[in-house]
Amino acid sequence: MQPYLQLASLRLATTIPLAPRLYDANLLAASGAAMASSMAYIALLCALLAAVVALLRWAYRWSHPRSNGRLPPGSLGLPVIGETLQFFAPNPTCDLSPFVKERIKRYGSIFKTSVVGRPVVVSADPEMNYYVFQQEGKLFESWYPDTFTEIFGRDNVGSLHGFMYKYLKTLVLRLYGQENLKSVLLAETDAACRGSLASWASQPSVELKEGISTMIFDLTAKKLIGYDPSKPSQVNLRKNFGAFIRGLISFPLNIPGTAYHECMEGRKNAMKVLRGMMKERMAEPERPCEDFFDHVIQELRREKPLLTETIALDLMFVLLFASFETTALALTIGVKLLTENPKVVDALREEHEAIIRNRKDPDYGVTWAEYKSMTFTSQVIMEIVRLANIVPGIFRKALQDVEIKGYTIPAGWGIMVCPPAVHLNPEIYEDPLAFNPWRWQGKPEITGGTKHFMAFGGGLRFCVGTDLSKVLMATFIHSLVTKYSWRTVKGGNIVRTPGLSFPDGFHIQLFPKN
Secondary structure, eight states: OHHHHHHHHHHEEEETTHHHHHHHHHHHHHHHHHHHHHHHHHHHHHHHHHHHHHHHHHHHHHHHHOOOOOOBBBOBBTTTBTHHHTTTOOSSSSSHHHHHHHHHHHOOSSEEEEEEEEEEEOOOOHHHHHHHHHHHHTTTEEOOOHHHHHHOOOOGGGGGHHHHHHHHHHHHHHHHSSHHHIIIHHHHHHHHHHHHHHHHTTSEEEEHHHHHHHHHHHHHHHHHHHOTTTTOOOOOOGGTTTHHHTTTSOOOOTTTTTTTHHHHHHHHHHHHHHHHHHHHHHHHOOOOOOOOHHHHHHHHTSSSSOHHHHHHHHHHHHHHTTTHHHHHHHHHHHHHHHHHHHHHHHHHHHHHHHHHHHHTTTTTTTHHHHTOOHHHHHHHHHHHHHHOOOOSSSEEEEESEEETTEEEEOOTOOOEEOOHHHHHHHSSSSSSSOGGGGGTOOOOOOOOOOOOOTTTTOGOOOTTTTHHHHHHHHHHHHHHHHHHEEEEEEEEEOOESSEEEEETTHHHHHHHOO
């Protein structure tokens, strides 16, 4: 028995001292784990605090950008987003957009903002606008938001500068210059307007914007690329440009359902057609010059060509769109304004019926002399484009820090010249929202951009298609008021986001006159 007691006591003696040692080890392990957890928590807290400080610092630097002088007043909005959402807010009127109107009231005619991630100075000041246009190539250069350059191509004519831009402008004027207008395009536009109006008059109604767009596209695309809608490769070419006016200056979300995505898909399809045409023509060295694209191909075939294939394709793409969309919108809103102002229609009929009475044959087409005699029509066109404000902003970029009107525009910042703010300024135009063509009576013809009128741009980049646009509008009005009366069937509401559109169309019915 004793040995067992001794063994038990030995075991007890050997086990009792171990318990506190085991307890101390567990305690130390638990303390270490707690300390590590606390340290991790503190590290995480410090990291979060550092991130918050960095974010606040970044947000502060976004809203308070560095400048070597006094920046214009205004707000850059939230980081990255800026004031983009407010800029694109719909405006269902011909009046100045609430975005610009509210900021002019708060900050004055020159203010800063941020649109699509870029700091921009918006100018509603006529003197500054004129200065910006006149200083192109010196203090400023043409610039557009990324959506514009992605849609029209990095080498589009609006993104080129200096000699290359002047070279392309000279090339385009072969087609749209006054000599070709007199000898070829006037008769062709007159015939196109007559034919389209006659076709629409045989239908219960026509959606005017779509009808005019198709008419002008068929005419100009034939001159540009020999367009033939009966060819399988070209049958849907026109549809690819359908959503462009909405997507040009839009938030760059390239996901299905957005205007930007529609534009990019349209560009991809249209460029596929143009590349195919270029490949075919380049393979035919003896092909005669039948359209503008053939002239461009000739330039590419020179021993040391100034053009590249990329620039040539982007040029054709831009011309196809610009040749029809803006004029179609202006004519559509013009007919809407005429419908609402019968006195203007009466005055137009008086002028155009007098032209017809002076012809040997009343069915002859419009001559250049007749076109130049359409004094009141010219006033109506000026008033239409003043109120239409198809282009909500004309963009430039500062090449260096620019001091103007007591403010500093930092190098690299964008400048948005705002034509609607000038065209709808009551200090420049009395009762600016009224459709009053007589306000232009006795004023000299505007052949370039001025301080108070810039519907066709200004400076070196005054629109090369201005004369064609005016001829199209004049010949359309001539046939419309002398051969037809009309009524609105439905639609006619407008929305600017900020580009102009007719969300429910503008349907009219035409009635031939005896």
